[in-house]
Amino acid sequence: MCLGIPMQITDINGYNARCEAKGVRREVNLFLMQDAALAPGDFVLVHVGYAIQKISEVEARSSWELFDEVLRVQEQGGYA
Amino acid sequence: MSHDAAYWLRQIRSLHLTQRTRIMNVCGGHERSITMAGLRSVLPSTIELIPGPGCPVCVCPEEDVYQAIQLALQENIILVAFGDMLRVPVNVPKGEAHTLEQARAAGADIRPIASPQEAIALAHAVPDKHVVFFAAGFETTMAPVAAMVAAGMPENLSLLLSGRLTWPAVAMLLASDTPGFHGLVAPGHVSTVMGAQEWEFVPQHYHIPTAVAGFTAESLLAAFYSILRQLESGKVFLDNCYGTVVSNTGNHRAQEILQDVFSVTDANWRGVGIIPASGFTLQAAYRAHDARVLFAHTVDHTQRKRAGAMPPGCDCARVVLGRIYPNACRLYGRACTPRNPVGPCMVSEEGACRIWWSGGLRAPTAPTVSA
Numbered sequence: 001m002c003l004g005i006p007m008q009i010t011d012i013n014g015y016n017a018r019c020e021a022k023g024v025r026r027e028v029n030l031f032l033m034q035d036a037a038l039a040p041g042d043f044v045l046v047h048v049g050y051a052i053q054k055i056s057e058v059e060a061r062s063s064w065e066l067f068d069e070v071l072r073v074q075e076q077g078g079y080a
Numbered sequence: 081m082s083h084d085a086a087y088w089l090r091q092i093r094s095l096h097l098t099q100r101t102r103i104m105n106v107c108g109g110h111e112r113s114i115t116m117a118g119l120r121s122v123l124p125s126t127i128e129l130i131p132g133p134g135c136p137v138c139v140c141p142e143e144d145v146y147q148a149i150q151l152a153l154q155e156n157i158i159l160v161a162f163g164d165m166l167r168v169p170v171n172v173p174k175g176e177a178h179t180l181e182q183a184r185a186a187g188a189d190i191r192p193i194a195s196p197q198e199a200i201a202l203a204h205a206v207p208d209k210h211v212v213f214f215a216a217g218f219e220t221t222m223a224p225v226a227a228m229v230a231a232g233m234p235e236n237l238s239l240l241l242s243g244r245l246t247w248p249a250v251a252m253l254l255a256s257d258t259p260g261f262h263g264l265v266a267p268g269h270v271s272t273v274m275g276a277q278e279w280e281f282v283p284q285h286y287h288i289p290t291a292v293a294g295f296t297a298e299s300l301l302a303a304f305y306s307i308l309r310q311l312e313s314g315k316v317f318l319d320n321c322y323g324t325v326v327s328n329t330g331n332h333r334a335q336e337i338l339q340d341v342f343s344v345t346d347a348n349w350r351g352v353g354i355i356p357a358s359g360f361t362l363q364a365a366y367r368a369h370d371a372r373v374l375f376a377h378t379v380d381h382t383q384r385k386r387a388g389a390m391p392p393g394c395d396c397a398r399v400v401l402g403r404i405y406p407n408a409c410r411l412y413g414r415a416c417t418p419r420n421p422v423g424p425c426m427v428s429e430e431g432a433c434r435i436w437w438s439g440g441l442r443a444p445t446a447p448t449v450s451a
Contacts, residue, residue: 003109003220003295004269029195031227032224034333035333045272047220048195049195053272055325066113069116070113074116
């Protein structure tokens with residue numbers, strides 16, 4: 001549960017942002033990011049609907065690849 | 081410049097490791113990555129990777145889950161919780177609801193949520209009901225919960241808070257006679273919020289090599305290499321192998337909000353006991369939203385058998401502390417599977433038992449953590 005998922009901001013309205021990750025759209029709260037300058041196009045780590053950290057596009061893409069890999073392994077029933 | 085997993089493996093293999101070395105992680109996400117990437121099988125056999133206290137649902141007090149069930153059974157209350165909590169068992173006589181899921185089947189209004197924002201939306205939508213948000217989690221999850229409180233809660237919403245801090249459990253292990261590990265992989269997203277420096281005490285006071293890691297195989301292997309290199313050289317420090325995301329001081333605003341909304345208190349960890357300064361509790365200013373205050377007299381644990389304990393036969397407490405591997409529990413894969421979980425470590429997505437089972441480790445016969 002302590003896992004943030006990278007998402008890209010598409011739209012900001014006050015503390016609310018619309019974000020997207022690989023075609024999935026979510027409303028994301030920016031209350032914890034009040035000190036960060038954020039704009040549409042930026043990437044953030046999202047945990048339980050709240051952005052907790054601004055990250056780079058490279059970091060976001062590497063995490064997405066990781067989650068795809070973990071899901072693939074779980075669907076196959078693991079390595080062991 | 082970042083290196084790939086093969087590079088870090090070569091680096092690890094180039095070290096002169098003869099001693100058995102136990103490296104603990106304290107994050108369900110790390111354990112999931114380690115298990116799903118099969119990292120245990122590619123490392124030298126002298127290295128043991130031990131899942132430690134990385135699952136807040138697993139250590140959520142049995143009394144809190146019991147209270148949540150009792151509150152949910154009240155006519156005017158809707159109880160919401162992160163989905164993992166719904167199948168965590170309490171110790172009650174046969175015939176009584178022993179999970180939130182069973183209470184829901186018995187008619188209680190219980191709803192899984194994925195975000196504190198859903199609790200707010202629900203409370204606005206049902207002004208004639210009272211909504212209790214049963215919230216367990218570590219710092220990463222408690223920061224959003226604190227943000228929800230700080231931003232203003234509807235009058236008919238209260239919190240049954242079971243939030244915990246990660247580092248005090250590690251401090252407790254280190255202060256014990258048998259910490260059980262030689263190196264620590266510090267959690268990635270807890271450190272994102274709290275800052276890497278929160279783990280400085282581990283190398284400084286206990287001389288244990290420590291490295292913050294991300295969730296990719298490369299980042300985890302870089303952290304293992306750092307820890308092993310530190311052990312070999314005798315120069316112990318706090319390394320940050322997730323510097324692209326984790327800063328030394330973390331998300332300051334999130335820390336301020338956590339401090340404004342919560343105070344830190346001694347707290348009970350299921351099966352483990354009280355760990356000093358390891359729990360979040362609502363500040364007095366938010367008493368009107370504290371379910372522990374509002375519903376203080378709704379439950380009596382003194383009449384219940386095994387109140388507070390893990391389920392009978394379940395070894396979750398020792399799994400959580402890294403004392404044994406999941407499959408050393410005699411229930412693992414026999415009486416206890418994700419379909420019919422006995423203990424919280426098989427319920428939660430962050431529980432080591434659940435992760436090992438999902439990773440295909442089905443045999444209940446693999447080695448135990450060596451003493």
